[in-house]
Each structure stands twice: as structure tokens, then as C-alpha cells.
Amino acid sequence: MSHYLQLAGRRAVVTAGSKGVGRAVVETLHQAGAQVVTCSRTAPERLPDGIHFVEADLGAPEGCHKLAAAATDLLGGVDILVSVLGGSNAPAGGFAALDDEQWRRELDLNLMPAVRLDRALLPGMIERGSGVVIHVTSIQRLLPLPESTTAYAAAKAALSTYSKSLSKEVSPKGVRVVRVSPGWVETxxxxxxxxxxxxxxxxxxxxxxxxxxxxxxxxxxxxPAKPTEVAYLIAFLSSPLAGSITGAEYVIDGGTTPTA
Missing domain, CATH: 1.10.1220 (Arc Repressor Mutant)
Structure with a gap:
């Protein structure tokens, strides 16, 4: 796979790499020959040798700054940035259960880490005239569950719109920006x-x-999809094989999302 994807020596940052989709992406890129830096709030068990881990809470600006600085120090620059981090801690109960603090938490978890890391690491990609940014969104931006995921779905919709706008801005400068939209994944x-x-x-x-x-x-x-299946899609989109793909959103949901 490493020869096929042409990722040997590429420098990658992957958020939320301790488990689930993030860990699958970390291991897949590492197996393909990339140098990988990842993070989570707590150290994971038994990451493969050669993967750099940074303990950081990306829900706060300081955590994003810490990861970006560590990645720059460890790798000397970043070629691939995969923002996997996401999730919801909001209570059930529909819109009335979501106060300002709940909305802030959902945005700080699902939108702002990607925005902050892009702001920190994209300038280096633009300077070199190459790079790939992948934002992991969700089919819930189209199929929200009103009882419990309104704020999460809205935050992922914001991430998708931001990602599309970013692609228009930086693709002419050599940086591809792609979205991957999973459905239910068996994490x-x-x-x-x-x-x-x-x-x-x-x-x-x-x-x-x-x-x-x-x-x-x-x-x-x-x-449901398997984490490795999502990771394989991300690895392909990160690779030179996807060199003409930018500004697009790739759904991987087993057919859940209906089409017109």
C-alpha cells in the first residue's frame, strides 16, 4: 500500500488519534510511510513505534497552539492535516435543552479546532505551494437528530461550509481541501x-x-462503516493519486443519506 499511495516521507498531523477513526487514520498513514504526529487529551495505549504523540485538549486554543508547535518542531513542516476530532456531549431534550454553554461546547469541539489548526499550519503549506487539508464532517449536517444532536449537526454543517470556502481560497495556491462525511462508524x-x-x-x-x-x-x-474503511478513504484523498480533488465532500455512510 505504501508504494501505491506514494505517501512515503510525507508529514502528517491527525487529530483525535488515540481511538476510533482517528487512530485508524494514524495507523493507515503510518503504514503507508508517512511521518505522523497525533494528539488526544490522554495518552493512548500502544501506538505503533515511530508515531509522535502530543497530549493536548483541542477544545481550547492553547491545545491547538501546542499541537501545531509540536508538529512544526518534530516534522519541520506539515504536508497533510487531517482534522478528525468531533463528537457531542449535549443532553437530550431538543432545542430547549441547549443553553449558550452547550452550544459553545459543541462549536469548540466540532468546528474551532479545525479552524485554529488550519490558521496555524496552512501558511507553511501555502509558502511551499503544496499540501492537503482534510476535514471530517458528518452526514448529520444533512440528517440531524432533533432530540439530541442539533448543535453537533449545526457545528458540522458550519465546518463543511468553512471547508468549502477555504478550498476556494487556497486551492489556487497549491493546497487541496477535502471533506469526508461519515455516517455511523463502528468505533x-x-x-x-x-x-x-x-x-x-x-x-x-x-x-x-x-x-x-x-x-x-x-x-x-x-x-455501519469500519474505522479502517474511513481511514482508507482519507489516505487516498491525502495522496498524490487524488491530486485533482479539492473542494469536494465524500460521503461514506453505507447508503444512509437519501438522494433526490
């Missing part, structure tokens, strides 16, 4: 959710997964 957190749903409904794990898929309106493929 550690998703497995735990399915187990809780299954326990509450008195069914097994597969039954819990079916309940979640039904709540999403169905997944025609019949299963």
Missing part, C-alpha cells in the same frame, strides 16, 4: 452505545445495532 463509542441499547431492549449486540440503524432511517448496506 469503540458506537459499540458501547449499541451494547447499552441492546441491554435496554433485551436483545443481543446485533439487535442493538439494528435498533440504531433503524433510528437513522436505515443503512442499505446493512452495517
Amino acid at each position: 469503540e463509542a458506537s459499540v458501547a452505545l449499541a451494547e447499552r441499547v441492546a441491554e435496554g431492549a433485551g436483545v443481543d449486540y446485533e439487535g442493538g445495532k439494528q435498533i440504531i440503524m433503524q433510528s437513522l432511517g436505515g443503512i442499505p448496506l446493512g452495517r
